[in-house]
Amino acid sequence: MKITLKVWRQKNAQSEGKFETYPAHDISPDMSFLEMLDVVNERLIEKNEEPFAFDHDCREGICGSCSLYINGRAHGPKKGVTACQLHMRSFDDGETIHVEPWRAKPFPVIKDLIVDRTAFDRIMESGGFVSVKTGSAPDGNAILIPHDDAEMAIDAASCIGCGAWVAACKNASAMLFVSAKVSQFTLLPQGHPERETRVLDMVAQMDKEGFGSCTNTGACEAECPKEISISNIARLNREFIRANVR
Amino acid sequence: MGWLSKTFTSSVGKKLIMALTGLFLISFLIVHLSGNFLLLRNDNGAAFFQYSEFMKTNPVILVMEVVLFLGFIIHAFSGFRLALENKKARPVGYAVNRPSENSSVFSRSMVWTGSIVFIFLVIHLKSFFVDHKVASWMGVTHEETLFQAVVSAFQNPVYTWFYVAAMVLLGFHLNHGFQSAFQTLGLNHKKYTPLIKKLGLIFSIVVPLLFAYVPLYFLLIYKTTGGN
Ligand code: HEM
Numbered sequence: 001m002k003i004t005l006k007v008w009r010q011k012n013a014q015s016e017g018k019f020e021t022y023p024a025h026d027i028s029p030d031m032s033f034l035e036m037l038d039v040v041n042e043r044l045i046e047k048n049e050e051p052f053a054f055d056h057d058c059r060e061g062i063c064g065s066c067s068l069y070i071n072g073r074a075h076g077p078k079k080g081v082t083a084c085q086l087h088m089r090s091f092d093d094g095e096t097i098h099v100e101p102w103r104a105k106p107f108p109v110i111k112d113l114i115v116d117r118t119a120f121d122r123i124m125e126s127g128g129f130v131s132v133k134t135g136s137a138p139d140g141n142a143i144l145i146p147h148d149d150a151e152m153a154i155d156a157a158s159c160i161g162c163g164a165w166v167a168a169c170k171n172a173s174a175m176l177f178v179s180a181k182v183s184q185f186t187l188l189p190q191g192h193p194e195r196e197t198r199v200l201d202m203v204a205q206m207d208k209e210g211f212g213s214c215t216n217t218g219a220c221e222a223e224c225p226k227e228i229s230i231s232n233i234a235r236l237n238r239e240f241i242r243a244n245v246r
Numbered sequence: 247m248g249w250l251s252k253t254f255t256s257s258v259g260k261k262l263i264m265a266l267t268g269l270f271l272i273s274f275l276i277v278h279l280s281g282n283f284l285l286l287r288n289d290n291g292a293a294f295f296q297y298s299e300f301m302k303t304n305p306v307i308l309v310m311e312v313v314l315f316l317g318f319i320i321h322a323f324s325g326f327r328l329a330l331e332n333k334k335a336r337p338v339g340y341a342v343n344r345p346s347e348n349s350s351v352f353s354r355s356m357v358w359t360g361s362i363v364f365i366f367l368v369i370h371l372k373s374f375f376v377d378h379k380v381a382s383w384m385g386v387t388h389e390e391t392l393f394q395a396v397v398s399a400f401q402n403p404v405y406t407w408f409y410v411a412a413m414v415l416l417g418f419h420l421n422h423g424f425q426s427a428f429q430t431l432g433l434n435h436k437k438y439t440p441l442i443k444k445l446g447l448i449f450s451i452v453v454p455l456l457f458a459y460v461p462l463y464f465l466l467i468y469k470t471t472g473g474n
């Protein structure tokens with residue numbers, strides 16, 4: 001395949017960025033998007049040019065590191081996949097592909113396509129601890145959990161925190177993330193001791209970081225590589241109301 | 247800060263205000279629409295006259311009117327503020343963006359459809375609320391009745407078509423707003439949400455259409471069937 005890459009280049013958070021154009025030939029349709037970026041970068045290195053920086057780690061869709069806005073979509077054109085699991089066969093031969101970093105005030109660009117997502121870590125921290133029984137190991141099934149609740153909790157917990165929802169949301173809202181994290185604890189009895197403080201503190205931290213507020217456009221659900229449902233956002237709202245009126 | 251103000255200044259709390267005022271405005275639409283349909287009775291406005299006298303004097307209505315004004319102001323003010331704050335959350339936009347792939351145009355244009363409905367409301371209130379209700383409270387008498395004023399306003403095609411256009415945009419606003427309010431209030435359920443979405447779709451089509459029918463009736467039909 002032959003493609004034209006337009007990659008956002010930016011030295012650091014302070015400097016102004018711009019698109020650079022990199023024509024790329026001999027791209028295999030079976031390459032993942034990140035492998036294609038590697039190939040283009042290697043060719044840049046061979047020419048003694050500086051390669052562009054992008055985040056990645058597991059390359060199997062489970063870590064949430066990769067964070068590319070590809071042709072106007074978070075993680076590119078395919079539903080339910082991360083950029084690392086996206087393959088070049090999803091593009092047309094000869095296509096021009098724009099690659100941009102996530103855009104949101106709480107995600108300052110560090111370099112090129114890498115943004116600082118530590119705002120999420122601070123939101124997670126603000127959720128606080130989860131009380132656990134110490135002592136001898138408890139019996140495996142001592143706490144009975146309805147199967148549906150367990151399924152919903154694990155669906156919520158499958159959030160890899162990549163930030164695609166913030167990137168795709170017109171309001172740069174982090175609600176899907178926060179709601180998934182609140183849900184995974186709230187749906188299980190083990191998360192109940194800190195049920196109220198957790199939701200209040202996490203919402204407060206989310207606001208402090210400067211994320212926008214949800215207007216239920218559903219963009220997050222559509223772009224989430226783990227297809228996490230916005231019913232979690234309703235649950236977050238419910239938990240928020242409950243914690244406030246108690 | 248007290249817990250109440252803390253609740254309603256948080257991002258989720260501000261959305262709760264939007265949803266509660268939005269649903270309240272929806273309930274008002276139903277009341278208003280049923281009043282409007284009295285205009286269509288072939289009695290030269292007798293029933294509508296009774297209704298408008300009732301609305302002018304009934305204490306419950308007068309109190310609700312204040313609540314309604316507050317509801318509108320709070321809804322519109324919070325709507326603008328939310329839209330501004332949300333814009334600030336993304337100071338640098340994307341060079342290439344395809345929001346149509348992930349969300350409906352109705353959901354993305356709430357502040358625009360809302361604003362035009364707001365402009366419409368100001369004009370609408372001037373021509374019917376201020377010129378008639380307020381005027382009659384202040385003892386200014388009109389030689390024409392409210393019914394005649396309605397008829398002559400709606401026989402102006404510019405006024406009527408603006409009314410119709412505003413109703414189309416109200417429909418767009420409600421198309422997203424109706425179901426969105428339930429989601430905001432946390433009322434999402436696998437049994438009821440599909441029902442709420444269908445109901446919202448029907449409401450957002452039928453109610454604006456019925457509203458638009460009244461001025462269109464006076465513009466296009468009333469003359470020919472020989473009112474006066
Ligand atoms: C008859 C008039 C109106 C009705 C019945 C109405 C109804 C609603 C409803 C039900 C919602 C959804 C609340 C939620 O998402 O939780 C909403 C949202 C909103 N409304 Fe209105 N509204 C009206 C007028 C206005 C006006 C005059 C404005 C002025 C700017 C406005 C701006 C907004 C905005 C910005 C939103 C939030 C968008 C969103 O959440 O997606 N609305 N409205």
Ligand code: FES
Binds near residue numbers: 057063064066083
């Ligand atoms: S690199 Fe781990 S999810 Fe893409």
